[in-house]
Amino acid sequence: MLKQLKEDVQAVFARDPAARNTFEVLTTYPGIHALIMHRMAHELWKKDCKTSARILSSFSRFATGIEIHPGAKIGKRFFIDHGMGVVIGETAEIGDDVTLYHGVTLGGTTWNKGKRHPTLEDGVVVGAGAKILGPFIVGKNAKVGSNAVVTKEVPEGVTAVGNPARFIFKNKDKSTENEHEQRRRSYAESIGFQPYAATQDQSDPMLEGMRVLLDRIQHNEKRINDLCHQLSLLDPTYNKQQDAEPYSEEELKIIEEVRRECEAQSQQSKA
Template identity: 75%
Template sequence: MFKQLKEDVQAVFSRDPAARNTLEVLMTYPGIHALIMHRMAHELWNKDFKVSARTISAISRFATGIEIHPGAKIGRRFFIDHGMGVVIGETAEIGNDVTLYHGVTLGGITWNKGKRHPTLEDGVIVGAGAKILGPFTVGKNAKIGSNTVVTKAVPSGVTAVGSPARYIYKDTQTQPQDEEQHRRDYAKRIGFVQYATVADHSDPVLEGMRILLDRLEQNEKRMTTLCQRLSLLDPTYKKQPQDHPPLSQEELKILEDVRRECESQNQQSKA
């Protein structure tokens, strides 16, 4: 137990630059206090002293603001930074070298017994206020952004952001520079701004915006071509097949308006 506590204290030093010495960590870090009491409660829980285990868990919650069910399985070098408002459910499983920030919830979405809470593999980092809900796995070395809501499995090594969560893959190839620059120029020309996005991240929403921009430009070119061809037509031309009546004055007026609009579009595209 003391060897495990030493590892937990070293984990604090490796992940919190504000930590200055061992005594300070042991005396003032609620994450360490909650972890010590949880390990005691977990031993009692496994030995079927359920009431005693829940009592220690309740005292820990009152003293630290961190609620960890004594049935939760926690690995080595686990670090809860700040900690206030952290909730870890009964069937949650946490691997080694995992970091949680304040306000994190590892919760369930069903009242059925059995596995209800998430599993966090080694090296996972969960940002402040994130909610991970359900009996799925968050892959090794994944990162969960602050206030992210995760309700399905997270692959290893990705960053999950947003509500509901979407995944950012670091190793995805980016667009060629000239193509991406052309797309940004076109977006600027039509007044479209991709707010709060970064071009070198493979964000699914950003990829969707790129596809829409390409499609919009393609449609604009086709409309321009159509307008050019329509502008060559004479709207007063009334020669019609025998089974069709001649164009009315109202229809001729509509064609004239279309012709004017097409000429205006042609001038803007040439400019």
């Protein structure tokens, strides 16, 4: 117990630059207080002293603002920074070296008994206000952004952001993209379109809409360029109808102006 407490305190120093000394951590950090009482409540829970465990858990919630069900399994060097509003459900499982910030909820989405809360593997970091809901796994060293709402499994090493959460994969190999995706990416870069925190394989309705718009814009731009090219080849001296009157000086000026504009548009597209 004391060895585990020592590791928990060392985890605070490793992840919180505001920590100054051991005495201050032990007396002023609610995350440490909640963790100590949870470990005691969890032992009571395993020994089938469930009422005593729940009473201790309720007192911990009152004293720290952190609610951890005594049935939750928590690994080594667990750190709750600030802690106010953190809720951890009964069947939640937390690995080693996990960090939670204030307002995090590890909750369930069903009233059925059994596994209904998430499992956080080693090294996971969950930002302030994030909600992880359901009996799935958040992979090793994954990160969940602030205020994200996660309702599906998070792969190892991935960052989940947004509501509903979408995944950001680091160092994605662009060679695996098909020709259509490469063309879309090149066109988006050419017009300065840079989606923030967006990846090619995420299921995001807004991003899908932007993809459709990019394809449509590119298609329309190609048609306009083709039209401009044909207009630039227009010969104002040609007149199929022999009895038709020749173009006036004003009409010839308009045709010449259209030709210049089309040529400029074509050169800009090539550049």
